[in-house]
Amino acid sequence: MQTKLITALVGSACLLIGSQTMAATAGEAGMSIEDAIKKARSLGYTEIEEIEADGDEWEGQGKKEGDEEYEFRIDRKSGEVLKDEED
Numbered sequence: 235m236q237t238k239l240i241t242a243l244v245g246s247a248c249l250l251i252g253s254q255t256m257a258a259t260a261g262e263a264g265m266s267i268e269d270a271i272k273k274a275r276s277l278g279y280t281e282i283e284e285i286e287a288d289g290d291e292w293e294g295q296g297k298k299e300g301d302e303e304y305e306f307r308i309d310r311k312s313g314e315v316l317k318d319e320e321d
Contacts, residue, residue, distance in 0.1 A: 264310035267292070273308055277318050295321060 265273075270292035271282055278298045285294035287310065295305040307317035 265313055270308050273313060274306055291316060
């Protein structure tokens with residue numbers, strides 16, 4: 235009886251630790267490409283022509299008002315805009 239109880243407790247502990255590890259790993263990936271596009275749109279981009287992950291940043295280019303070409307960089311973990319200037 236005691237062996238079954240210990241096995242159940244150990245199994246529950248492993249599940250709990252495993253789920254916490256998975257949650258931490260998912261959070262480390264940072265913002266999704268969809269979130270990065272939303273952030274760029276909030277900066278005034280009307281058209282996103284290119285966007286890609288480069289290390290800890292999203293890098294992209296697109297058009298703002300008046301069809302002017304701009305480029306941007308967004309920190310993938312914090313969402314901070316690192317660059318937003320005319321190309």
